[in-house]
Every structure is written in C-alpha cells, then in structure tokens.
Amino acid sequence: MRMFLATFLLALAANAALAHGPTPQKIQQSIAVAASPAAVWAVLGDFAGIGTWHPDVARGEGSGGNGEGxxxxxxxxxxGTLQESLDEWKADGMxxxxxMGEPDLKALPVSSYSATVTVVPDGAGATVSWIGRFYRGDTGNEPPDALSDEAGRTAMNRYFADGLKGLKAKVEGKPAP
Incomplete structure (x- = not known):
C-alpha cells in the first residue's frame, strides 16, 4: 500500500509540474521627448485621444473623458479592435x-492586459514610460505559436514602441514615423 501511495503521489507531482498555465508577462518601454512634461501631458493625458498620436490606431472613440471608468x-x-477602460488618471502625477476589456486576438495576441503611462521631467525635456502586464492569447497549457508568451511580448513591445515614437513625433512637431 505504501508503494502504491508513493507512486501515486510521485505521478501527481509530475503531472502538476507539466501542467502549468500561463505566466504573467511584463514589458516596459520609455522614450525621451524634447519638450516640457506639461507639453507631453497635454497630448498624452487625453485618454481617448490616443488616435491623434499612435500610428497603429486608425480610429479612437471614447466616452467618460478622463474620469475613472x-x-x-x-x-x-x-x-481588430481594442476596448479599454481607465482605472486611474492623475493629472498632478502625469x-x-x-x-483591456474583451480580448480581440486579431488586434493583439493577448488575453488580458493592464498598462500605465507616465511622464516625468528629464533635463530640459521629458521621459515617457509605458509599462504593460498581460497574459498570452491562449491561456491553455500548449498555446499555438501565434498566441504564445513570445507572440504576446512581440506584439505588445511593437505596439508600445510605435506609440511612443508617434507621441514623440507629434509633441516635437515632426512627421510621424
């Protein structure tokens, strides 16, 4: 009986080690902008205004202004379409x-994400940081390549990088990248 119990517990532990779900992913990007933090925030701080500076966004529509919710x-x-809701907005902290609301795997191959953007003084200009936390598009144990952790990281990094470059170009008055 002891041998059976030991074998059963070993098999159970082995299965638990092999059967793991998705792990949380995190990316962070930043960019220096040759403008005052206030000038950057005047563009970035409009939650629904992302379509005016993010080159990947064809159209952006918002409701509720900059209030939580x-x-x-x-x-x-x-x-694809991204549905997003504002959790916290602090003008004094820029x-x-x-x-994200309901996922759209065509838009981004992630099942959920949350993000924070922040503007801080940097010498005569400003630095914008964008941090995102997310889970891959397929939360099963064996996701297809297109919905894997790597696919999620690649897509989110590209989306953040494109956005930061677009924001920089808009604030600095240069052509969009």
Missing part, C-alpha cells in the same frame, strides 16, 4: 492606468 474603443490599422 472612462472607456475608449481603438480600431487598429492592422485590423500618469494614468488602464486595462
């Missing part, structure tokens, strides 16, 4: 945090 719907140039 505000929403925005972003239609991406590559296809920062806001938001999260």
């Amino acid at each position: 505000a929403t925005r719907t972003l239609t991406l140039r590559s296809g 920062t806001y945090s938001y999260r």
Whole structure:
C-alpha cells in the first residue's frame, strides 16, 4: 500500500509540474521627448485621444473623458479592435492606468492586459514610460505559436514602441514615423 501511495503521489507531482498555465508577462518601454512634461501631458493625458498620436490606431472613440471608468474603443490599422477602460488618471502625477476589456486576438495576441503611462521631467525635456502586464492569447497549457508568451511580448513591445515614437513625433512637431 505504501508503494502504491508513493507512486501515486510521485505521478501527481509530475503531472502538476507539466501542467502549468500561463505566466504573467511584463514589458516596459520609455522614450525621451524634447519638450516640457506639461507639453507631453497635454497630448498624452487625453485618454481617448490616443488616435491623434499612435500610428497603429486608425480610429479612437471614447466616452467618460478622463474620469475613472472612462472607456475608449481603438480600431487598429492592422485590423481588430481594442476596448479599454481607465482605472486611474492623475493629472498632478502625469500618469494614468488602464486595462483591456474583451480580448480581440486579431488586434493583439493577448488575453488580458493592464498598462500605465507616465511622464516625468528629464533635463530640459521629458521621459515617457509605458509599462504593460498581460497574459498570452491562449491561456491553455500548449498555446499555438501565434498566441504564445513570445507572440504576446512581440506584439505588445511593437505596439508600445510605435506609440511612443508617434507621441514623440507629434509633441516635437515632426512627421510621424
């Protein structure tokens, strides 16, 4: 009986080690902008205004302004739609945090995400940081490559990088990248 119990417990432990769900992913990007923090925040701080500076966004629509619970719907140039809601908006700290609603795997291959953007002084200019936390598109144990952790990291990094470059170009008065 002891041998059976030991074998059963070993098998159970082995299965638990092999059967793991998704792990939380995190990305962070930042960019220096040759403008005052206030000038950067005047563009970035409008939660629904992302379509005016993010080159991947074909159209952005929002409701609720910059109040907690505000929403925005972003239609991406590559296809798909992002539904996002504002969790926290602090003008005095030049920062806001938001999260995705229902996932659209065509838009981004992630099942959920939350993000925070922040503007801080940096010499004569400003630095914008964008931090995101997310889970891959397929939360099963064996996701297809297109919905894996790597696919999620690649897509989120590209989306953040494109956005930061677009914001920099808009605030500095240069052509969009």
